[in-house]
Amino acid sequence: MPPANKGFHLYGISGAGSLIVEFLLTLADQPYDRSFPTKEERQLPSFKSIAPTGQIPVLITPEGHHLSESLAITHYLLARFPETKLIAPIGEQSHGACLQWLSYLATTLYPAFQRYYQTSSFDGDQDALRQSGWNDRLRCYDLIENSGEGFLSGDEISAADLYLYMLLRWDQDVDATLARHPRLKQIYDAVENLPAVQQVLANQPPKH
Numbered sequence: 001m002p003p004a005n006k007g008f009h010l011y012g013i014s015g016a017g018s019l020i021v022e023f024l025l026t027l028a029d030q031p032y033d034r035s036f037p038t039k040e041e042r043q044l045p046s047f048k049s050i051a052p053t054g055q056i057p058v059l060i061t062p063e064g065h066h067l068s069e070s071l072a073i074t075h076y077l078l079a080r081f082p083e084t085k086l087i088a089p090i091g092e093q094s095h096g097a098c099l100q101w102l103s104y105l106a107t108t109l110y111p112a113f114q115r116y117y118q119t120s121s122f123d124g125d126q127d128a129l130r131q132s133g134w135n136d137r138l139r140c141y142d143l144i145e146n147s148g149e150g151f152l153s154g155d156e157i158s159a160a161d162l163y164l165y166m167l168l169r170w171d172q173d174v175d176a177t178l179a180r181h182p183r184l185k186q187i188y189d190a191v192e193n194l195p196a197v198q199q200v201l202a203n204q205p206p207k208h
């Protein structure tokens, strides 16, 4: 376990769902430490006591509290660091739009990638699951592409765009995807050009 009361600590996997947490902490100018537990370490009772699914991301707060699930951690950090302006204030249309798209991405596009990359954690025909994940990601892209213009929640970049960027990076066919979806490309490029995003990506350890 990381020491308590020493800032944030993040459990992650290089380039995986912990990226959104790193983006948000970096944009909030919050120092944090990281651990990258192996598959075996993620199955240990000590890890499962803070992450019941044995998955990352898991965030330990400076107060020593733990929370898992990327969507929950995103909400938590947006509420804790409103100065990042990565979600509009409550009462504005953009606030609801940001929540809407975060929820959509976490419950549709993320699970599509899970079916594709983590197929064995689902019951059912493995080939069919993998294929459905691959196909469903395209349905998500088309839906986003055709649902409006500009960033997901309005004129300003928001946490929803950061989350979408993380997911798009997992697409083995991202160049073809972006070539067919100009709105997605615009969002992808804008997020990728953020210095904080570049910093986080440059600091990802080699994948094992």
Ligand SMILES: N[C@@H](CCC(=O)N[C@@H](CS)C(=O)NCC(=O)O)C(=O)O
Binding pocket: 013, 016, 017, 018, 039, 042, 054, 055, 056, 057, 068, 069, 070, 071, 106, 110, 114, 118, 121
């Ligand atoms: N619903 C979870 C999904 C987490 C998840 O799928 N994490 C993956 C990495 S992106 C993971 O830990 N994979 C390793 C494993 O399942 O053993 C969330 O949004 O945080």
